[in-house]
Amino acid sequence: MDINITNLVKKYHHKTVVDIDHTQFRSATIYGVTGDNGAGKTTLLKIIAGLERYDAGEILYNGNPLEQGMMKKITYLSQTPYLMRTSVYENIVYPLKIRNIDPMIIQNKAKNIMEELQITELKDQLATQLSGGESQKVALARALVFDPEVLLLDEPTASIDPATIDTIEEAITKRNKLQKMTVIMISHNMDQVKRMCHEIVYMKKGKQINIKE
Amino acid sequence: MSKKIFVLVAILLVISAWTYTKLNAEPESIILSTTTSTQDSGLLDFILPEFTEETGIEVKVVAVGTGKALQMGRDGEADVLLVHAKSSEIEFVEEGHGAERFDVMYNDFILVGPEALGYDNIGDTLKGIMDNELVFVSRGDDSGTHKKELSIWEANGITPEGDWYKSAGKGMGDVLQMANEFEGYTLTDRATYLSMKDSLDLEIVYEADALLLNEYGVIAVDPNKNETINNDGANEFIEWILSAETQEMIGTFGKDLYGQPLFFPNAK
Amino acid sequence: MELLREGLKEALLLLIRFDKEVYSIIGLSIGLSFTSTVFSAFIGIPLGLYLGVKPFKFKKAFTRTIYTMMSLPPVVIGLLVALFLSRSGPLGTLGLLFTPTAMVIAQMILITPIILGITYNDAKQYGPAISQIGITLGASKFQTLKLLITEMRITLLIALVTGFGRAISEVGAVMIVGGNIKGHTRVMTTYIAMNNSMGNYAMAISMGIVLLLISFIVNTVLYRYVAGE
Numbered sequence: 001m002d003i004n005i006t007n008l009v010k011k012y013h014h015k016t017v018v019d020i021d022h023t024q025f026r027s028a029t030i031y032g033v034t035g036d037n038g039a040g041k042t043t044l045l046k047i048i049a050g051l052e053r054y055d056a057g058e059i060l061y062n063g064n065p066l067e068q069g070m071m072k073k074i075t076y077l078s079q080t081p082y083l084m085r086t087s088v089y090e091n092i093v094y095p096l097k098i099r100n101i102d103p104m105i106i107q108n109k110a111k112n113i114m115e116e117l118q119i120t121e122l123k124d125q126l127a128t129q130l131s132g133g134e135s136q137k138v139a140l141a142r143a144l145v146f147d148p149e150v151l152l153l154d155e156p157t158a159s160i161d162p163a164t165i166d167t168i169e170e171a172i173t174k175r176n177k178l179q180k181m182t183v184i185m186i187s188h189n190m191d192q193v194k195r196m197c198h199e200i201v202y203m204k205k206g207k208q209i210n211i212k213e
Numbered sequence: 214m215s216k217k218i219f220v221l222v223a224i225l226l227v228i229s230a231w232t233y234t235k236l237n238a239e240p241e242s243i244i245l246s247t248t249t250s251t252q253d254s255g256l257l258d259f260i261l262p263e264f265t266e267e268t269g270i271e272v273k274v275v276a277v278g279t280g281k282a283l284q285m286g287r288d289g290e291a292d293v294l295l296v297h298a299k300s301s302e303i304e305f306v307e308e309g310h311g312a313e314r315f316d317v318m319y320n321d322f323i324l325v326g327p328e329a330l331g332y333d334n335i336g337d338t339l340k341g342i343m344d345n346e347l348v349f350v351s352r353g354d355d356s357g358t359h360k361k362e363l364s365i366w367e368a369n370g371i372t373p374e375g376d377w378y379k380s381a382g383k384g385m386g387d388v389l390q391m392a393n394e395f396e397g398y399t400l401t402d403r404a405t406y407l408s409m410k411d412s413l414d415l416e417i418v419y420e421a422d423a424l425l426l427n428e429y430g431v432i433a434v435d436p437n438k439n440e441t442i443n444n445d446g447a448n449e450f451i452e453w454i455l456s457a458e459t460q461e462m463i464g465t466f467g468k469d470l471y472g473q474p475l476f477f478p479n480a481k
Numbered sequence: 482m483e484l485l486r487e488g489l490k491e492a493l494l495l496l497i498r499f500d501k502e503v504y505s506i507i508g509l510s511i512g513l514s515f516t517s518t519v520f521s522a523f524i525g526i527p528l529g530l531y532l533g534v535k536p537f538k539f540k541k542a543f544t545r546t547i548y549t550m551m552s553l554p555p556v557v558i559g560l561l562v563a564l565f566l567s568r569s570g571p572l573g574t575l576g577l578l579f580t581p582t583a584m585v586i587a588q589m590i591l592i593t594p595i596i597l598g599i600t601y602n603d604a605k606q607y608g609p610a611i612s613q614i615g616i617t618l619g620a621s622k623f624q625t626l627k628l629l630i631t632e633m634r635i636t637l638l639i640a641l642v643t644g645f646g647r648a649i650s651e652v653g654a655v656m657i658v659g660g661n662i663k664g665h666t667r668v669m670t671t672y673i674a675m676n677n678s679m680g681n682y683a684m685a686i687s688m689g690i691v692l693l694l695i696s697f698i699v700n701t702v703l704y705r706y707v708a709g710e
Contacts, residue, residue, distance in 0.1 A: 051613060072619035082610040085632055095618040146619065229516040244579065253679045258663070275579060275660040288569045290578065386678035409680035439568045441576050 001062050001073065001149040001182050002026050003048060008057035010043060010206075017043050018054070019206040027149070028180040030173070032187055032197035039203040041186045045152045048184065049076035061150075072099070074150040079158065081139035083127040088119065088138050091127045095146040113141045117167055133164040140168055144175060151175070153185040157192065169196055242271040243446035246291035248356060249384035251429070252276035254404035254475055259466050264453050270446050278384065279356035286310055289438030293447035295454075297402075297429045298357035311432035317454055318463050318476040319428040322361055324419035325389070325406055326398035336369035338419050346377040348397025350388050353380030357427070362400040365424055389413060402427050404475035407467065429476075431455075455480040488686025495687050502664075507691060510668040513581055513655075514648035517588035518596075521644055524589075525596030526637060530629055533604020534612050540605075547601060550594035555587075559654030562587045566658065579660040584668070587654040592644040599640035603633055635707055642703045646696060 003025040010018040018040045025031055025048075033041045046052040048059065050071050061070050084091050089110060096106045114120040117137045122130065127138055136156065143151065151172065157165045173196060175181045184201075187193050193200060200211040251257065252274060261272045275282075275291065279298050285291040287310050295317065296302060302314050324338065326347070332338045342349050351373070352359035366373050379395070381388050385405040392399040393413045406417070431451050436444035453459055460478035467475035495503050532543070564570050566578045566586075577583045611632050615625030630637065652670035659666030661675055669692045676685035 049617060051616060068621070071616070074617075075619075076613075076617040078613070082607075082614045084614070084628075095620075098618070098620050098624050142618065226519060229512055229519065249678070253675075273579060273660070273662045273665060275662060288567065290568050384678050386680055390678075390680065412680040412682060439573065441568055441574070 003150065003182065004058075004060045004063075005048075006058045006060075008044075008047070008054055008059065010040075010047060010052070010054040012043075017206050018047065020044070020057070020208055023201070023208060023210065025150075025182050025184055027182050028176060029198045030176050030183040030185065030196050031199050031201055032185055032193035033201045033203060034187065034190075034193060035203035040206040041203050042154055044203070044208075045076060045154060045184060045186060048150075049074055049152050051076060072146075073148055074152070075143045075146075075148040076152040077139055077143050077154065077156060079154045081135070081143075083130070083135060083138060085126070085128055087124050088122045088127050088130070089114075089124065091138055092142045092145055095142060099146060101146075109145055113145050113171075116171055117141050133160045136160055137164060137168065140171065144171065147175075147179060148181065149179075150182045150184070153183070153187075155186055155188065157187075157189065165192070172196070240269060240271055241443070241446060242273050243292040243443045243450055244273045244275060244290070245293050245295060245450070246275050246277065246282040246285045247295040248279050248282055248297065249276045249386070250356075250358065250402055250405045251295060251297070253384070253386050254402075254408055254467075256404070256463065256466050256476060260454075260459060260462055263459070263462065264450065267453065268446075268449050270449060272450070278354045279359075280354065286432065286434045289434060289442055292434055292443045293450050294432045294434065295429065296357060297427050298360055299428050299430060301357070301360070302430045302432060305432060309435065310438075311434055314430045314432045315451060315455055316479050316481060317429045317431050318460075318478045318480075319426055320403045320476050321420065322358065322400050322425040322427050323403050323406060323417050324398060324400055325392070325413075325415040326418045327396045327415060329416070329418040332419075335365060335419055335422055335424065336371075339366065339369055339371055339373075342398055343371060343373060343375075343377070346375065348377050348379060348392070348395040349373065350379045350381055350392040350395065350397055350399040352385070352388055352400075353382045354384075356384075358385060358400060358402060361425075361427065365400070368424065389415070404467070407471045407473075407475060410471075428479075484682050485686060487683045489690060491683040492687035492690040496691070503688070505664070506667055506669055506672050506688070507695075509581070509666075510649055510670070510692075511695070513584055513668065514588065514645055517585050517592060517648045518641055518645040520585070521589050521593040521596050522641055525593045525644075526600050526640070529597045529600025529640075530604045530608065530626075530633070533601045533606075534608035534629070536609075544601075544605070547594060547598045551598040553591060553594065554653075555591055555651050556653030556657065558590050559587050559657035562590065562654065563658045578658065579662060579666060581659070581666055583658040584655045584666060587658045588648040588651065591651065591654065592647050595647060596640045596644045599643060600633070600637060603636040604629075607633065638703060638706060642699055645699060649695065650692065 005020055005023045008018055008020045009016065035041055043052060047054050050066050059066065064070065084094065092113065093106050093110050096109060114123065117140065119134065119137050119141060122134060122138070130138065140156065157168055169192070172183060176183050185197070202209045202211055247257070257274055265271055275285070279296050282294055282296050283301055283305055286294045286305060294311070305311055306314050324335070330338050330341045332341060351362055379391070381391055385401055386409060388399055389401055389405065389409055393415055398418065431454055433444060433447040433451055434442060436442045460480050463476050463478045464474055467473065562583060563578060565572050566575065566583050567573055568578065608629060611629050612625050615628045620628060650670060652674055655668055656671050656674065659671065661667050661671040669688050673685045673688050
């Protein structure tokens with residue numbers, strides 16, 4: 001999906017937190033968003049995800065404004081994603097169930113993504129009792145299982161072991177290539193950004209400067 | 214899991230609704246406001262079923278302090294009153310809150326305590342209690358009993374004051390318990406004392422004095438107060454309680470349990 | 482001690498004998514408290530969830546208000562309700578004083594803030610995260626609501642059980658608005674109070690034991706459910 005942002009302004013208690021003249025996020029591209037704390041990175045992602053309102057400007061998704069159908073193709077993963085008080089399996093299949101997908105397909109897709117992220121053995125465990133790395137993988141599996149066109153990530157691998165980081169990065173990169181998923185990822189890990197990202201968006205005090213890769 | 218919960222809630226909702234409609238499908242009734250001591254004596258549980266059987270009218274007994282019972286009459290909250298505060302009742306009728314007051318029955322008040330003081334009149338007995346600073350528990354609630362107690366102190370020229378005089382602000386049963394706990398004295402109607410005697414360590418230390426008569430009266434509340442007063446029912450009740458059969462029934466109450474009747478019928 | 486033993490004996494006898502009066506008193510207590518709890522839940526839970534999740538101005542002040550309302554003195558509520566429902570009061574024509582309906586009304590005023598407060602407190606904490614997950618996974622508004630309720634099911638159960646417990650053990654308000662009328666508005670608590678003031682300690686204690694038993698059973702069910710999660 002292509003996302004076009006024009007003259008976006010968001011204020012919070014009279015303070016401008018996001019102020020972007022023009023920027024574009026294209027499909028099949030991985031964007032790394034960096035900047036100091038408080039630069040507006042998380043707010044920007046949340047606005048794109050439809051979780052926060054903005055005060056001025058326009059965001060077009062494949063040329064159209066945001067509505068429910070479009071929102072179902074966008075997903076946002078916060079730094080500490082909320083996992084439902086049920087099994088890992090039920091967490092992962094939730095987005096498929098609410099889309100009334102065929103049960104056989106649900107089973108299949110769940111099996112595949114659990115294998116890909118190496119969490120099959122966690123299938124029946126209570127999702128709220130997992131370690132940091134395991135939780136992150138489950139949250140990612142849940143976010144990717146319904147094949148979103150836009151993936152917004154807020155520091156997905158902060159404080160996670162290297163092996164898990166690899167698995168996660170692979171899953172993201174694969175979909176970006178094969179399904180042309182747009183990826184916008186906040187990260188403070190410059191090595192990771194260099195590894196994965198096609199373009200870097202640097203934000204400072206709500207404004208952004210693109211640095212092409 | 215959620216399906217089971219849903220079913221459970223639905224079932225309980227149905228039970229509640231059923232209980233609710235059952236309770237609200239009521240026959241004709243009257244609200245009788247009376248005192249806690251009258252209810253606690255058990256007399257009403259004994260005689261009222263007869264009334265309901267004869268007339269089909271249910272009697273909803275609200276037992277409160279004398280003050281509130283009379284106030285309920287003034288406010289039109291009750292249909293008929295059965296209390297024992299004769300002077301207040303007469304005032305009630307004179308003020309136009311009820312058409313007429315009728316004598317129903319009487320019993321007497323007695324002075325109870327841990328042991329007798331040995332005087333032959335109530336004045337000296339009370340003086341004895343005060344001088345020795347023995348605990349005396351007063352109803353303190355403007356009830357008929359309380360008013361009677363105050364009138365007796367006054368008639369003997371004594372003003373009870375001090376730590377030994379405890380104003381409870383509670384019903385007769387509670388006050389007797391208190392007197393029991395404090396090993397003190399109190400004025401009580403004979404009926405309540407007899408019905409609680411087994412759980413108390415108090416004995417009768419003074420009785421049978423003209424000053425100590427406790428007279429009960431019944432009054433129908435003035436129907437003009439509001440639209441919901443059941444005046445016909447009230448009058449049927451009065452007619453019934455003054456009837457010869459009911460009066461006789463009243464006179465038998467308590468004989469088998471306590472060896473003496475708790476009330477003496479005196480309807481005219 | 483002798484009294485307690487006698488009360489215990491009396492309690493067993495009472496229950497085994499299927500004494501009609503006693504069972505109707507117990508049934509009325511449970512029925513009324515359950516009704517109040519359900520109605521209060523219909524008001525308190527949706528409101529609690531909505532207010533917990535939605536950001537709004539003066540939320541802090543509101544939070545404090547709710548917490549205060551959760552401990553309203555029951556006897557004062559009873560007094561106010563009685564004044565409103567009495568024949569000489571504004572709602573007198575409804576003839577509700579000294580009826581079970583009045584008792585349900587008083588109980589509802591008491592426990593709706595409790596149910597609302599417990600729901601609101603957890604919804605404030607976890608609600609935003611839960612609804613965020615709903616949105617980001619593509620759930621509709623209704624689906625997000627369902628998710629909220631499912632995720633907060635333990636909190637909601639605690640709210641209901643707490644509300645029910647408060648309703649069934651309350652004595653001041655139901656005494657004033659109900660009048661403890663035999664066969665109509667006499668519940669376990671008013672029965673206990675009455676028997677105590679009559680000196681019938683065994684009866685009071687026996688009913689007290691039944692009340693404790695009900696409380697124990699309800700709480701055990703809650704515990705089982707929570708522990709099973």
